[in-house]
Amino acid sequence: xxxxxxxxxxxxxxxxxxxxxxxxxxxxxxxxxxxxxxxxxxxxxxxxxxxxxxxxxxxxxxxxxxxxxxxxxxxxxxxxxxxxxxxxxxxxxxxxxxxxxxxxxxxxxxxxxx
Amino acid sequence: xxxxxxxxxxxxxxxxxxxxxxxxxxxxxxxxxxxxxxxxxxxxxxxxxxxxxxxxxxxxxxxxxxxxxxxxxxxxxxxxxxxxxxxxxxxxxxxxxxxxxxxxxxxxxxxxxx
Numbered sequence: 420x421x422x423x424x425x426x427x428x429x430x431x432x433x434x435x436x437x438x439x440x441x442x443x444x445x446x447x448x449x450x451x452x453x454x455x456x457x458x459x460x461x462x463x464x465x466x467x468x469x470x471x472x473x474x475x476x477x478x479x480x481x482x483x484x485x486x487x488x489x490x491x492x493x494x495x496x497x498x499x500x501x502x503x504x505x506x507x508x509x510x511x512x513x514x515x516x517x518x519x520x521x522x523x524x525x526x527x528x529x530x531x532x533x
Numbered sequence: 534x535x536x537x538x539x540x541x542x543x544x545x546x547x548x549x550x551x552x553x554x555x556x557x558x559x560x561x562x563x564x565x566x567x568x569x570x571x572x573x574x575x576x577x578x579x580x581x582x583x584x585x586x587x588x589x590x591x592x593x594x595x596x597x598x599x600x601x602x603x604x605x606x607x608x609x610x611x612x613x614x615x616x617x618x619x620x621x622x623x624x625x626x627x628x629x630x631x632x633x634x635x636x637x638x639x640x641x642x643x644x645x646x647x
Contacts, residue, residue: 462577462620462637475634509576520567520622520635524576 422446423525425510431531432500439496440528442510450474451493452522453485454509462509468493469515500532534559537623537638545644550611554641556621557603566597566604567622571640577620580606611645618642 423444432438444451452475453465467475468487482498493510510525539556546552558566566583581588583595583604594607604623608615621638 460618460639464634467634477634520565520582520624521579522577522635524578527576 423510423512423523425508425525425528427528428526429529429531431533433533434500434502436500437496437498438500438530439494440508440510440530442493442495442525444491444510444512444523444525446512446514446523448512448523449490449515450513451487451490452511452513453493453495454511454524456507456509456527458506466493466495497530500530502532505530505532536560536625536636537621539619539621539638539641541639541641543642543644545646546611547646548611548613550645551607551609552611552643553605553607554619554621554643555603555605556623556638556641557601558621558623558636559602560623560625561599561602563623563625565624566595567635568593568595568604568606569620569622569637571618571620573617577637580619608643611643613645613647616643616645 425442450469452467456462465479466485470490471487484496487493507527507529509527511522513522537558568580569577570580571577581590583597587596592609596605618640620640623636625634625636
């Protein structure tokens with residue numbers, strides 16, 4: 420019944436490792452997003468996909484690579500993890516690109532890089 | 534001036550009190566405004582959209598002042614369950630013809646005490 424789900428919920432890893440976070444939405448929404456919330460609580464958009472196509476790519480290191488196999492899934496792969504990547508990563512979806520205000524967020528993935 | 538600015542609080546109020554938060558935004562071309570609520574260690578959830586004419590949803594009233602570039606949220610008859618961080622959200626008007634990204638404020642923390 421969960422509208423937007425993410426796995427894993429917690430991720431603790433060493434610097435230099437590669438990790439992935441998965442996201443799925445069952446709302447039939449066209450647009451999906453990745454947001455990052457850092458320790459100062461700022462929530463910033465990283466990527467946005469509309470029907471599997473990348474439409475927003477903010478200034479994010481290219482160690483971060485999103486992948487959308489279909490419009491219900493948006494995964495995030497992170498290479499060569501750094502200490503500064505520690506944050507909560509939220510997946511979200513909205514009915515369409517022009518309706519970003521009505522975001523439905525997943526529960527978040529708390530990433531800790533040691 | 535920050536794109537979206539809020540008083541971080543905390544606002545500590547007794548149950549039953551009326552409390553108001555303001556949020557200022559820098560982009561005069563912004564068209565869409567929202568309030569989200571984020572409970573501790575949870576995902577943000579849409580509380581309400583903010584319309585030019587102002588809007589009310591039960592105990593919550595949101596207003597927009599375009600001339601002064603601020604939006605407000607008023608909560609009447611505060612409940613313990615209203616304790617959360619309230620995020621002001623403004624769209625960053627458009628590149629590529631889209632509505633552009635959403636910019637989240639850092640949030641105002643509200644704590645309602647018995």
